[in-house]
Amino acid sequence: MKYKNKWLWSCLLLLAGLASTTAMAKSFEIAVSPSRFEISGDGGKRIGQSIEIQNVGSTATEVTLRTLDWSYTPDGRITYYDELRPGSCRPWITLERSSVKIGAKGKKSFRFQAESPPNTPRTECRFMLAVEGIEPAHKTIVESGGASLSLPVSGRIAVAVYLAVNGAEPKLGMTQVAMQDVGGKRTPVVTVNNTGDAHGRLGGSLEAVDSNGQAFELVPEGTPIMPGQTRVLPLSARAIGGGKTPLMAFPVKATGAIDWEKGSFKVNAEFR
Numbered sequence: 001m002k003y004k005n006k007w008l009w010s011c012l013l014l015l016a017g018l019a020s021t022t023a024m025a026k027s028f029e030i031a032v033s034p035s036r037f038e039i040s041g042d043g044g045k046r047i048g049q050s051i052e053i054q055n056v057g058s059t060a061t062e063v064t065l066r067t068l069d070w071s072y073t074p075d076g077r078i079t080y081y082d083e084l085r086p087g088s089c090r091p092w093i094t095l096e097r098s099s100v101k102i103g104a105k106g107k108k109s110f111r112f113q114a115e116s117p118p119n120t121p122r123t124e125c126r127f128m129l130a131v132e133g134i135e136p137a138h139k140t141i142v143e144s145g146g147a148s149l150s151l152p153v154s155g156r157i158a159v160a161v162y163l164a165v166n167g168a169e170p171k172l173g174m175t176q177v178a179m180q181d182v183g184g185k186r187t188p189v190v191t192v193n194n195t196g197d198a199h200g201r202l203g204g205s206l207e208a209v210d211s212n213g214q215a216f217e218l219v220p221e222g223t224p225i226m227p228g229q230t231r232v233l234p235l236s237a238r239a240i241g242g243g244k245t246p247l248m249a250f251p252v253k254a255t256g257a258i259d260w261e262k263g264s265f266k267v268n269a270e271f272r
Contacts, residue, residue: 028133028155029057030102040164044118050111051159053131055102061133062101065110067093068128068158074231076223080128080158089125089163092116116165124198124227125163132156162199170200172225174258174265179272180232186250188218188235188271190258192225199224202233204259206267210249216240218254 031054041047055061067090069081084090096111112129133155176191194200202220209215218235225231235254237246251272257264 028061029055030061030063030131030133030155030157031056032131032157032159034159036160036162038162038164039114040167041114041116043116043120043166046113046115047163048111048113049161050109051129051131052107052109053100053102054107055104058104060101060103060106062099064099064132064134065095066098066130066132067095068130070126070128070158070160072224072226074229076231080130088127089114089116089123090127092125093127095129114161114163116163120165122166122168122197124168125161125165126199127161128158129161130156130158164198168198169196170194170198170225170227170261171196172200172202172260172262175230177267177269180234182234188252188254188269189232190220190235190265190267191230191232193230194225194227197227199226200260200262201225202258202260204257204264205238206235206254206256206258208237208248208252208254210246210252212249214246214249216246216248218252220258 033052033054037049039047039049053063069083069085069088069090071079071081071085092114094113094115100108100110102108114125116125171194173193173195174190175193178189178191179186180189181187182189190202192202201222201224203222205217205219207215208218217238217240219238220235221233223233225233237248239246251270253270255268257266
């Protein structure tokens with residue numbers, strides 16, 4: 001089992017490099033760790049995990065917790081769903097409780113469990129664990145059991161949970177290295193498909209030199225590539241050893257390897 005730790009402060013984020021879709025109230029001053037879970041297990045086995053919720057504000061606050069389905073398009077757009085989507089694994093999930101009250105500058109641990117049916121085929125269970133602040137007017141409705149899941153919230157941090165069941169794994173292939181318009185700017189990109197049954201991500205970096213002799217690294221975007229998707233992902237310039245992001249002067253020659261969970265792709269390219 002593995003997960004990555006990262007603090008997210010006083011903002012509405014989709015953790016794991018994805019975008020937020022909700023507006024934030026000033027009173028929602030919450031940090032959550034880890035930022036995402038990438039875990040694995042066999043069908044019929046119970047898997048428990050914990051998140052730590054910290055109140056970085058100066059007054060006590062209460063948050064609610066629930067699961068959400070979500071989708072992620074090849075062009076990087078995320079959508080949350082209150083209702084169960086076809087094939088949703090959210091019925092497998094048990095939350096420790098539905099709300100947590102945290103004192104000023106305090107923190108609490110929150111536990112959840114996933115238990116897939118014994119006959120579950122190879123698959124990746126994906127859901128969001130949403131930590132949300134609610135307005136006082138809505139609190140009574142929630143506690144009475146009559147809440148609509150689409151109630152306005154004053155803040156949300158959504159923690160992505162990926163559970164690979166019975167050996168589900170990505171199978172990535174790189175089909176193209178090219179230049180493309182990204183946000184109105186000519187940008188080096190790679191095209192990658194995923195024919196596996198779990199999400200994958202790119203990592204690593206390429207050694208690059210531009211037409212001015214400037215040396216830097218090209219780093220692939222690390223957002224998820226879902227099973228069945230083909231995505232075009234930009235390569236961003238990064239200064240060697242840190243520092244100010246370099247401005248590339250094309251053409252740029254790049255060599256090295258772009259990594260993924262089960263291997264790597266050798267690259268020797270010139271971007272014009």
